[in-house]
Amino acid sequence: MSIVWSERTVTEPVGGIPALGTGPFALWRDAVRWAVLGELEDFLLRACPAPLHRLGAHDVLRQYATGGKCLRSTFMYLGWLCGAPDDPAALRGAAGLELLHAFALLQDDVMDRSATRRGAPAAHVRFARAHRGIGAPGSSFRYGESAAILLGDLCLVWAEQMLRESGLAESALAPAWPRYDKMRVELATGQFADLLNDARTEPALASVLAIARVKSGNYTVRCPLEMGAAMAGCDATVLDALGRYGAAIGEAFQLRDDVLGIFGSQAVTGKPADGDLGERTATSVVVLAREMATPSARSELSWLLHRAQLGPAEIDRARTLIVESGAPERIETMIADLVTRAENALDTGGFTAPMRAALEHMAAACTERIA
Numbered sequence: 001m002s003i004v005w006s007e008r009t010v011t012e013p014v015g016g017i018p019a020l021g022t023g024p025f026a027l028w029r030d031a032v033r034w035a036v037l038g039e040l041e042d043f044l045l046r047a048c049p050a051p052l053h054r055l056g057a058h059d060v061l062r063q064y065a066t067g068g069k070c071l072r073s074t075f076m077y078l079g080w081l082c083g084a085p086d087d088p089a090a091l092r093g094a095a096g097l098e099l100l101h102a103f104a105l106l107q108d109d110v111m112d113r114s115a116t117r118r119g120a121p122a123a124h125v126r127f128a129r130a131h132r133g134i135g136a137p138g139s140s141f142r143y144g145e146s147a148a149i150l151l152g153d154l155c156l157v158w159a160e161q162m163l164r165e166s167g168l169a170e171s172a173l174a175p176a177w178p179r180y181d182k183m184r185v186e187l188a189t190g191q192f193a194d195l196l197n198d199a200r201t202e203p204a205l206a207s208v209l210a211i212a213r214v215k216s217g218n219y220t221v222r223c224p225l226e227m228g229a230a231m232a233g234c235d236a237t238v239l240d241a242l243g244r245y246g247a248a249i250g251e252a253f254q255l256r257d258d259v260l261g262i263f264g265s266q267a268v269t270g271k272p273a274d275g276d277l278g279e280r281t282a283t284s285v286v287v288l289a290r291e292m293a294t295p296s297a298r299s300e301l302s303w304l305l306h307r308a309q310l311g312p313a314e315i316d317r318a319r320t321l322i323v324e325s326g327a328p329e330r331i332e333t334m335i336a337d338l339v340t341r342a343e344n345a346l347d348t349g350g351f352t353a354p355m356r357a358a359l360e361h362m363a364a365a366c367t368e369r370i371a
Helices: 025-047 050-054 057-065 071-081 088-112 123-133 140-164 176-194 205-231 236-263 284-292 295-305 312-325 327-346 353-367
Strands: none
Touching: 025 057, 025 071, 025 088, 025 140, 025 353, 050 057, 057 088, 057 123, 057 140, 071 088, 071 205, 071 353, 088 123, 088 140, 088 176, 088 205, 123 140, 140 176, 176 205, 205 236, 205 284, 236 284, 236 312, 236 327, 236 353, 284 295, 284 312, 284 327, 295 312, 312 327, 327 353
C-alpha cells in the first residue's frame, strides 16, 4: 500500500532549508528552527482570539512557544526525513509540538510556582501583574494562575490543530495519532507523579528516572522521532532503531537538565540557579548524592533539604556536599553511556550517512555541558 504524504510533490528545499547533508549541520538546524518559528508565528496570529491579544496572551505565547531551541519539532522532522523527502506540510505539523511543549511549560510553572521562564517573568506572574494593573476585583494571584492554565489548555488544542491542518494527507497522519495520544497521556502521567516528587521523601533513583522518562525524555526525543517516522511510512527496523536511540538520548537529556538545575546559570537555563534545590526537587543528582555521600555528609544534606527555607549560603553548602559526594561525575558517566547506547542503536537502522550524522549532532546538542 502506498502512502500519500501531502497534496503536492516537493522537489526543492523547504522554506530556505538546505537539503540535509549538503552543508554544516548547524546551518540546517538553524534553518529548521527559523522555519518552525515562522510557522508558529503565522498560526498564532490566526488562532489567538482578539480578546486574548488585549490581555497580553500573545506576548506570553511568544515567550513560551517561540523562545526555545525547537528540539521536539526538529526531532519530529528528522523522523520524517528518515522515510520521506522535505515537505513544508511535515515541517508545519512538526512545529505544532512546540505548542505542546508550551502547554507543558505553562502548567509546570503554575504547579512549581516558578517565578521566571526563559529569563522573563513566568506566565502566571505576568497575568497577575496585568490583573493588578487594571485594578480588576478579586485575587490577582488566582487570576494569574487560572489564566496561565487556560492558555496552556489552548496550546494543547492548537498543537493538535497544527498537525491536523498541516496539509499532510490522512494516510500519513493516521499512524501518528495513536503515538500522539500515548505521548500526551505519558506526559500528564509523569506530571502527576512529579507532584509527589520531593527530595525530602528520599525516593529511589529508579523512581526518579522513571518519572523523568515519561515527563520529559520520551516526549522530547523518542516520541517526536517515532511520530515523524511513522508518518513517513518507515518500516519496523527504522522505528525500532529510532525508538532505542530516542529513549537513550531522552534520558540523557533529562540527566543533563538535572545537572544544570543545580549547577547551571540563570543565563543558560532561564530559571533561578537555585531552583531545584530551593524547591527540594528530587532530581537524579540529589538522589545520587544522598546514596554516595558519607554518613555525615548525607545527614547534613538531609538537614539542609528539610529546612523551611534555603538561603544563598545553604544553597552553596548543599552544592558543595553534592560535588564532594561524586554524584556529578557519576551522572556524567551515565550520560556518556547513554549516548554510546544511542549511537549503537543507529547501527541497526540502515540510516544514510547524513541522517546518522544529524542524529549524532542532535545527541550532542541534548547532552552538551553548559556552564
